[in-house]
Amino acid sequence: xxxxxxxxxxxxxxxxxxxxxxxxxxxxxxxxxxxxxxxxxxxxxxxxxxxxxxxxxxxxxxxxxxxxxxxxxxxxxxxxxxxxxxxxxxxxxxxxxxxxxxxxxxxxxxxxxxxxxxxxxxxxxxx
Amino acid sequence: xxxxxxxxxxxxxxxxxxxxxxxxxxxxxxxxxxxxxxxxxxxxxxxxxxxxxxxxxxxxxxxxxxxxxxxxxxxxxxxxxxxxxxxxxxxxxxxxxxxxxxxxxxxxxxxxxxxxxxxxxxxxxxxxxxxxxxxxxxxxxxxxxx
Numbered sequence: 407x408x409x410x411x412x413x414x415x416x417x418x419x420x421x422x423x424x425x426x427x428x429x430x431x432x433x434x435x436x437x438x439x440x441x442x443x444x445x446x447x448x449x450x451x452x453x454x455x456x457x458x459x460x461x462x463x464x465x466x467x468x469x470x471x472x473x474x475x476x477x478x479x480x481x482x483x484x485x486x487x488x489x490x491x492x493x494x495x496x497x498x499x500x501x502x503x504x505x506x507x508x509x510x511x512x513x514x515x516x517x518x519x520x521x522x523x524x525x526x527x528x529x530x531x532x533x
Numbered sequence: 534x535x536x537x538x539x540x541x542x543x544x545x546x547x548x549x550x551x552x553x554x555x556x557x558x559x560x561x562x563x564x565x566x567x568x569x570x571x572x573x574x575x576x577x578x579x580x581x582x583x584x585x586x587x588x589x590x591x592x593x594x595x596x597x598x599x600x601x602x603x604x605x606x607x608x609x610x611x612x613x614x615x616x617x618x619x620x621x622x623x624x625x626x627x628x629x630x631x632x633x634x635x636x637x638x639x640x641x642x643x644x645x646x647x648x649x650x651x652x653x654x655x656x657x658x659x660x661x662x663x664x665x666x667x668x669x670x671x672x673x674x675x676x677x678x679x
Contacts, residue, residue, distance in 0.1 A: 429629070430629035430630045431629050431630070432625075432626055432627060432628050432629065432630050433625070433626040433627040434619050434620075434623045434624070434625050434626070435623065435624045436620055436623045436624075437622055437625060443593075443630065445592045445593065445630050445657075446592065446657070447590035447591065447592040447656065447657035448590060448656055448657060448658045449656060449657070457665075465543075466667015468588055470656065472557070473579065474579055474581075474586045474662075476581050476582075477579035477580060477581040477585075477586050477594050478579065478580055478581070479577060479578075479579050480578050480579065480580045480585075481576070481577065481578035482577050482578075483571065483572075483575035483576050484575040484577060485579060507619070510592060510593055510594065510595075510596075510656070510657050511590070511591075511592030511593065511656050511658065512592045512593040512652070512657065515627050
């Protein structure tokens with residue numbers, strides 16, 4: 407699995423002025439499948455979008471504003487924005503059994519590997 | 534001061550020239566400050582008339598295991614992000630998430646009413662409501678005409 411790189415292309419521009427963050431990701435592969443863990447603090451589960459299209463896995467979500475009413479921001483170390491990241495999946499994945507769980511700001515994706523197609527025996531006819 | 538005199542006249546003193554150059558370089562690098570690496574967890578501080586609200590991004594932490602202590606005007610936040618040891622046959626492709634213990638101290642410009650501090654955790658963001666004690670709040674004084 408690798409980060410999808412638009413080779414030689416200009417990166418797409420954002421339509422919103424808010425920043426788009428790349429969530430830090432752990433990727434662990436076992437014989438059964440691929441486990442991905444993404445840190446997305448503040449991400450709204452309703453806006454979370456995970457798609458697998460043509461071997462490109464795309465994850466996006468928007469974070470909710472955490473600003474309390476009647477208070478003024480005096481010190482900021484993080485900002486609200488959207489999360490976006492896409493990966494190219496090299497293994498064939500069983501699309502129907504993909505699981506995504508967003509809990510406490512951490513997205514856990516389980517991508518089970520597709521069962522290998524049984525080896526086909528090809529009969530050779532000799533003339 | 535003799536060494537502060539300009540290098541004028543016929544005599545050229547290379548040692549003094551080098552000393553000047555050294556001093557200039559020292560001054561140049563004296564102003565250089567390497568930015569501190571960002572602390573974990575990143576925090577936002579909001580101020581209001583009846584206290585402050587602190588929000589911190591700590592995804593993947595069990596909120597029950599967080600250790601939040603308030604003493605006078607200092608708030609201490611301690612916790613741990615546990616790493617799951619990978620299975621025997623697992624291959625780790627990427628490991629970008631921060632794991633381990635963390636601690637942060639926050640000194641506020643006012644005392645905090647420890648009994649009324651409220652902590653809520655939602656979607657990986659911790660919110661601390663830190664109210665000021667009633668006795669400590671600024672009083673409005675009305676002027677009466679005599």
